[in-house]
Amino acid sequence: MRVGIIGSGSMGQVHARAWHALGVEFGVYSRDAERAAQLAAEHGAVTYPDLATLLADVTVVDVCLPTYLHRETVEAAARAGRHVVCEKPLALSNEDAAAMVQACEAAGVRLFVAMVVRFFPQYRSARDLVQAGRIGTPRVLRLRRVSSPPYGGTSWFADETKSGGMILDLMLHDIDYALWLAGDVTQVYAQTTQVGPRQYAQAALTHVSGALSLIEAGWAYPDGLFRTAIDLAGSSGLIEWSSDAAPPIRTWGGPAQHAASEVSLPAVPSAADPFVLQLKQVLDALQHNAPFEVTSEEALGALRVALAVRESARSGRAVTLEAVK
Numbered sequence: 001m002r003v004g005i006i007g008s009g010s011m012g013q014v015h016a017r018a019w020h021a022l023g024v025e026f027g028v029y030s031r032d033a034e035r036a037a038q039l040a041a042e043h044g045a046v047t048y049p050d051l052a053t054l055l056a057d058v059t060v061v062d063v064c065l066p067t068y069l070h071r072e073t074v075e076a077a078a079r080a081g082r083h084v085v086c087e088k089p090l091a092l093s094n095e096d097a098a099a100m101v102q103a104c105e106a107a108g109v110r111l112f113v114a115m116v117v118r119f120f121p122q123y124r125s126a127r128d129l130v131q132a133g134r135i136g137t138p139r140v141l142r143l144r145r146v147s148s149p150p151y152g153g154t155s156w157f158a159d160e161t162k163s164g165g166m167i168l169d170l171m172l173h174d175i176d177y178a179l180w181l182a183g184d185v186t187q188v189y190a191q192t193t194q195v196g197p198r199q200y201a202q203a204a205l206t207h208v209s210g211a212l213s214l215i216e217a218g219w220a221y222p223d224g225l226f227r228t229a230i231d232l233a234g235s236s237g238l239i240e241w242s243s244d245a246a247p248p249i250r251t252w253g254g255p256a257q258h259a260a261s262e263v264s265l266p267a268v269p270s271a272a273d274p275f276v277l278q279l280k281q282v283l284d285a286l287q288h289n290a291p292f293e294v295t296s297e298e299a300l301g302a303l304r305v306a307l308a309v310r311e312s313a314r315s316g317r318a319v320t321l322e323a324v325k
């Protein structure tokens, strides 16, 4: 198996390190040929002069390009019969995303959408606890993800026609997580404030189950800051974690009512790097024809809700979503 990474920016570099840690051979193609050459040299990898050469040489394409280039690249990879890893968000519209999923299905190749938050130990541990019934039925999920604008607000990220904006690019992570924990959503309502590339938003998601997710996300904070937090309230307990505090995450309630307990997490050595864990699951899926945890339907679902949140933030009105068939 040989992977062709496309893009040598922040995600191209992170994916290159992860493939290297997994002992998978890879090559790189990027518009930034100098950075691609550096990256390849760091990992003893090859570079490709263009997309066609990469497609001819690899079995898996790893798309680490700006979001507006995802559709054409994924479709080219599918046409060439290559399996595809694609960074999130899958695309900028529901139509583009559906076409990409369709193209991969028609070509008989696997599509792995890189929703890395599911592979972060704290997020996984909290989800496992919910699945195990530790807090009863999830009722209120509060999720937070705030950082500075990528590249100080000077890159393609700041152009909503290229990145989808903060809600599609950043809040999407927690929207996917909320759907993973509490299921489909029927209505969203959001408010946002924006000054130049600095944007902050708060969204309320009403799940079919009746649970409510309150998601806060922002590219509004000072440079270098990146904070995330989870607060889950269920019918019989609570789970709490914040990046401001070191693990372990804390739970209250569950079988021993009112008794505070701490669920220790494994230390996080490089083998538990979420990006490595994510690509390890891709590797296993390809080698053993095994499922990948993030299905295409889930990636489409998270994008659909993120687009509805963005629409609500723009209009200031709640947006109702049709039930997923």
Ligand SMILES: NC(=O)c1ccc[n+]([C@@H]2O[C@H](COP(=O)([O-])OP(=O)(O)OC[C@H]3O[C@@H](n4cnc5c(N)ncnc54)[C@H](O)[C@@H]3O)[C@@H](O)[C@H]2O)c1
Pocket: 006, 007, 008, 009, 010, 011, 012, 029, 030, 031, 032, 035, 064, 065, 066, 067, 069, 087, 088, 089, 114, 116, 155, 169
């Ligand atoms: N999973 C996460 O936590 C996470 C974090 C950041 C970004 N992302 C996503 O990853 C994707 C890439 O983001 P990034 O931060 O790596 O962006 P980036 O700007 O750092 O890197 C983009 C790379 O693509 C290259 N490129 C641009 N146009 C090209 C073209 N036409 N042909 C070939 N190469 C081209 C650039 O030279 C650069 O190397 C985006 O979809 C973004 O939303 C995900």
